[in-house]
Amino acid sequence: MDFDIPEDIRRTLNEIDAFVERELVPLEQAHPQYFDHRREFARTDWERDGIPSAGYEAVVREARDRCDRAGFLRMGLPRSVGGQEASNLAVVIIREHLSARGIGLQGNLHDEQSVVPSIPMVHLMEKFGSPEQKARYLEGLVTGDDFIAFALTEPDHGSDATWLETTAVRDGDHWILNGRKRFNSGVHKASADLVFARTSGQPGDADGITAFLVPMDTPGLKVEYYHWCFNMPSDHAEVSVNDMRVPHSAVVGRIGHGLDVAQNFVHQNRIRQAAQSVGVARYCVQESVKYARARKTFGRPIAQHQAIQFPIAEMHAEVEMLRSYVFKVANELDRKPAESVSDQVAIANFRANRLACNAADLAMQVHGGIGYTRGKPFEHIYRHFRRYRITEGSDEVQIRKIAAYLFGYAGPGKQPAAKKDTGA
Known part of the structure; x- marks a missing residue:
């Protein structure tokens, strides 16, 4: 695999960055109550059993509409709904890039909204839905009129x-x-x-x-x-x-x-989730480096202390290695049947989700007491990404899949079942 990001994807990243600064950042700034350090209190309708508040969801819907008008929302979707059917590699690189920007409408953590979202129900309905079901729901699933x-x-x-x-x-x-x-x-x-x-x-x-x-x-x-x-x-x-x-x-x-329906798009979802986790881990490292260079104790920046340098450097190394692996697996998904690389997707998913939690925890530690407050995004990142170690297949489910492929109980290298010794 060529590890340089393809030029067309680089151009798309630049276009997305410009769009985020032009359209989404001002939208966030116009609604600070949903994006400041006390965001959960404004985002949550406590009188309706803790569901998202209508005002917050209206802002997210506006962001979605802007992404669609700009031509980004449908990049990874089927052509039947006006999508571009972008490659897994392209979507994964974009999702990692957006996540590395930190918390914001470019990759809203709560409801998985993104400039380039997955919207798995669109793929499910496009593949398994009846003509009547598609006519009723397909376009609405893209626009957000239906869920x-x-x-x-x-x-x-x-x-x-x-x-x-x-x-x-x-x-x-x-x-x-x-x-x-x-x-x-x-x-x-x-x-x-x-x-x-x-x-x-x-x-x-x-x-x-x-x-x-x-x-x-x-x-x-x-x-x-x-x-x-x-x-x-x-x-x-x-x-x-x-x-x-x-x-x-x-x-x-x-x-x-029905399980064929349930498992549809699982590999793409897991690798895109892994990309988000790697991206947010990269963000945590970047913010930790920035803070360590500026924060002074006993007359000098804490970045000069090995106790700060070493854990951040180790986390940086983990991010770089796993980022390359996630991109590699996405590229494999574009070239091979999904089941043939299912174990690689599982490796990327569970390791990336752990990485996100560990990176957020490290960032809190580097930032000290202020890192533990809601004035910084790290506790929010940790709380969100911690669920990824359970949803979309828990760590244990992913490791079990890896072991099954490794020992020949499943996958392309599956071994025939051993015959029982009858003693005859």
């Missing part, structure tokens, strides 16, 4: 999705669903919920799970409450499904193959 929440996780089942307990039983040309969902993110603004339920098979079977696209006003679908998390505001709902009756036309993809 589809994702209801897979359950109170007793997170990573073990094949054991989910929500069921769907066929009743003529309808299905009746019952169950409960946890961390059903985004339902407060959703037009519909994508609910996964077992329609056949036994607990633990990969087959037999089906995805249903359900309008939020469907009788039997109820938001019970929102979980208040380490990072506020919250949009992570506990949702109950009680005798919910939906037409057969609500099925997304094939009956019994």
